[in-house]
Each structure stands twice: as structure tokens, then as C-alpha cells.
Amino acid sequence: MNTPATAYQSASATALARIDKRRRMLVTPEGIAVPVTIASRGSRLGALVLDFLIIIFSVVAFILLISFVAAGLFEEMAQAAENTISGAAEFLYICLVLFLFLARYGYFLALELGPRGATLGKRAVGIRVAARNGGRLTPEAIVARNLLRDIELFMPVIFMIIAPSGQGGSFAVAGLIWFLTFMLFPFFNKDALRAGDIIAGTWVVEAPRTKLAEAMSTQGAVAAKGKSHITGMRYEFGDEELSVYGEHELQVLERMLREAQPEALAAVHATICRKIGWDPGAGDERAFLEAFYGQLRAKLEGDMRFGVRKADKFS
């Protein structure tokens, strides 16, 4: 039966399975195992698009600013190929060339060398650059990966844009093949490395900034040892009722208690009652679920201390 609860559970299960495939364990020099999750290819693409938009927007804004400040000089500057332009227009031209150079290389370099190891686009998506072998991220690595972004991205795009119109067909196709070969690189290895990552020895990982949620023991019926605020009834579950479910279901239940709507909670309540053979009531679902959660977790953690772990209801 496709209730909202089962749909929620199966969706989160697939999402968890996909995240598990991207998990890696970094071992720090002191032997602490730090888990990292490789950033998904979609999120890297999103970050790149965002970075591009930021760069293009700032270049356009800069050009507009210059032309606003010095409209006449701007036209003169546009014919900078001639040798007879005034000093001010020349200065403007140099500023523009340097700004374009900085936008192309400096933006990525400066931000990835900073303490957060991520450009603005990457920060928005929540990912960052890290060294693959668990060591320090050196400036040489950042320089290497950014120099290679040139041939992966900027050059084929420029190539395709300025392809001469006569033989436009074959040039554009060649540029497209060049571009696609490098863009599809991350799909051909399991760590989603692009050519720059391989040369520099880095990878892009997720950088979650989770906030600490309230402890479940201090809330609701868990704190009151199974007693509901609303009806005053105390829910107590026996051993055989609690041995139906495993750790996976416990964590799904925790997620639902923290964030789900009352309708979904009612559906879960009905499922659990059916499974353990109780008569489902109505109106007091939250307290029931909190009590069930508290006691199930106490039982599973007690078993865990003795080395007995039950991963989910099928094991």
C-alpha cells in the first residue's frame, strides 16, 4: 500500500543509498577517521554555472561602470589598435585587460586558496575543495587545478565562439568534441574527478554546516518516560514489540518526529500499531510515537553495548 509514510521511507532510503556510495573515509595523520561525502556531479555543475554567472555579471557591471564614467574615452579605447590614443583611454584599456585576466584566473584562485576552500558558487551549493590524500591543500594544487580549467572550459568555449565563419562547421564540431571530452570526464571515474583534479590531487567534497538539533530525550513523551501530555496515558512496550524494528527504522522515525506533518505521523502510527498488533487510537499519535521511539532506542542502544546490532526490520 503506497501510504505517504512508505513513500517517504522508500525515498529517503534511495537517497541514503546514493549518499552511501559517495562516502569516503579520510584518515588524518593522528589516525582519526573523518568521513567525507564526494560532491555529486550535479552540484558541481550547479556551482560552476553560478560562478560563471557571477563572473559574467561582474565583468558586465565593470564595463558599464567604465563606460558610464568615461563615455567618450570608451569609444576611443575601442579603437586601441591605433597608436594614437590618449593616455587616459590607454589606461582604461589596460584596466580592462587586467580585469578580464583577473576574472578569468584570479577569482577561482583567490577564493579557493582562502580558509573556506570554495568559490562563491561552491559556497552556495555547500561544497568545497580538499586534498585527496588527507593532507594539506597546498597553493600549488589549487594553481594546477585552475590552470587546467582553462583548457577544459574557457578555451573550447572561446574557440567555439570565434570559430571562423567559412569553415565554421568543422571548427565548431571540433570545439564541441573538445569541450564534451573534458566536461564528461567526471562521469568516467567514481570520485567525480575532472582532469584538473587528477593533476592536482584534489577532490570536491560536500561541506555541510549542520546545526545541532535538540536532544530527543528532552522533548515530549520521551522525557516523560512514555506518558502523554494530552491523554495522560502511559505507553509501555514489551520486548517482543520492540524487537520488530531495527536501527534504520529508528532513524527514519527520528527524522519524522523532528520534521514531518501530523498526517504523516498518523500514517506511521497506524503502520506501527498494525505491525505490533495494537489497536490504533486517534488523536494522540505524537505521544505514542515519541514513547515508542524512546523505548526502542533504549533497547537498541542497550543491545549495541553488547555487540548485538539489528540494522533494519529484515535482519
Added chain:
Amino acid sequence: MSIRPATKVTSWFGRGEVAAPTDIESAALRSDRFRLEREGDWQRLEEIVKRMEGGGLRRVDDEDLLALPTLYRTAASSLSVARETSLDAATLSYLESLVQRAWFQVYGPRKGFFAWFREFLFGGWSRAVREIWLDICIALVVMVAGAVVGWILVARDTDWYYRLVPLGLADTRVPGASREELMSTLATETDAGGLSAFAAGLFSNNAGVCILAFALGFAFGIPSLMLLIHNMAMLGAMLWLFHEAGLITEFSAWLSVHGTTELFGILLSGAAGLHIGRSMAFPGKLSVLDAAQVSGRRAAVVMVGVVLMMVIAALLEAFPRQLVDGHESRFVIGGAFLTFWLAYFFLYRPRRLYAEDAEAER
């Protein structure tokens, strides 16, 4: 995960107060009591890490900075204990993200960009160049061969000139041009107007060629070599042209002002690309990925220097080449720069500033 209870407005602007801890003994589950006891330390660590992420070390107090490694290890050990004793998914994911963020700060870049750059200029760059000496030799041989090939091809059949040298670059320097026309292209400008713009344009173009030569090393270095041959064949063709008109000394002088720096830069970038390509084709004891990583970082250091050389070459090309007259003075300038680069790369061997960098690079 659920949102923390609203804090006071003052905490938005200042550091804020840490909220009073809940009554720990009232927590029903043992693992939650464990967490509530340690929550304060974790939150202190999170504060420090957040401030470091915001602006580096300047914003962090001394005592916080000294406490950082201890707090990081405490959090990491809490994480391993929590993994074995707690099933609270929210706490586990929080601890994992906290430990990861703290690790990035504790093991972040030790020096900023400017300290690295200083070290780069005072020994780092020359060291990297010396380490790719074999690729430099190979690239040098290829470049000389390319120039010779260009010369011979054009000597046999002048049509090759048009294939090798693009029209925009050739300008009036084509086979059949008179000696006077060729002389005039070597003449100097009368004033310096427009030259800095010229320099800026040149720099962008040259830097682009060098970076292309480097990045193409990724394909086992073959395209880098082809790029070198192509550029040098162009040079060989023009040398032939001026030789035919009897102006080869003047042309060499005119070229050497910026050419020694620019050709050296192209040589280095081709060598850097070849270095990566060779290490991927012949990784030796390391895996291909590890070999690519080691050589990639070395080559990247060389490339940063090559970009600097291109800036200098562009300035030389725009100003002295156009303003200085007489081939003796031009040869002197060109020779001086060549000597400087050779001495800087092969004779300058200062002691390393940080011994641990030597350890890290091994």
C-alpha cells in the same frame, strides 16, 4: 533537522551568550546524557571554526586558538564513541560535519598566498625548474628542430611561408617584400603612446599560448610538443625571410630584446606540460594518479613563474623593442635577460626557509 530556539537580537550582532544547558539528569536516554554533557565543548568548537571560516586567524582570540586542537580531538573522540553507543542520527551527522570543518581549519593552508609567493620567488620557482631539467632538454631539442624545419621548408618552397605564418602576424613581412620594407618593420617608434595597451594585449595572448602548452601536457605531452614545433617553425620561416634580405643580424637583435624571455617562457611551459605527460606515461613506482599529482604540482609552480615571465616579455616587447635603436644595444638587453634567467634558475640555490616543506614534498 529542527531549528534551535530563537536567540536574542543581540546575539545576531555580537558573540551572544551560550544558552543555559538543560538539566542533564532529566534526559531519559544514556546516550543523550553523554551528548548533553559534551554539548558545550562542541558549540565552542563550532563558534571558533565559524569565525575562522569567516575571516581567517585574525578574528580568533589567542586562547580560542590554543584551545582549537584540543577541542578538535575531543570532538573527534566524541564522534567515535557516539558511533558505537548512540543512535541519534542528528547528533551523529552534526558531529561528523563539525569534525570535518574543524579538520579543514586545523589542517588548512599554513601560510597565506603572499607568504607562499615570497617563498616562491626566493627559491621555490628555481627549485621546480631544476627538477624538470630533463623535460627542458627535450623541449629545447624539439624547439631547435622546429626552427630548423621551418627554415628548410620555406627555403625549398616559399608557399610554406604562408602556411606557417598567419597573415595577421606577417603583416608586410612576406616573401618578395623589399629590403627597405623589412628594414622599416625593425625600426623604432617615435613616441610611447599606445604601447602599454599593446603590451597588455600581447601579454594576454602570450600567456594564453603558454597555458595551452602546459595544459595540453595532460594528453601525454604530445600536443605540447606539437605546439612548440609549430611556434618555432613560424620563427624559422621568418628567420629565413630576413636572411634572404641580408637582415638576419638586425632581425635577431630586434627579436632578442623580448624573445629571450618569451622563448624561455614557452620552453618552460612546454617542458612543464611534457613533464606531466611523461609522468603519466611512465609512472615508475607510483600509480598513474599519484604520479600525475606529484608532477602536476611541480609543473604548476613552474607555470606561475611562466606567467610572470610573459608579463616581463610583454613589457619588453612593447617598450624597449620599440624605443631602443641599434642592434648592439638590443643584443645587450636580450643577452642580459638571458643571463639573468639562466643564473636565477640554475645558479640560485638558497636554503629552504621551512624544513617541513621539504618533508612534505617528499
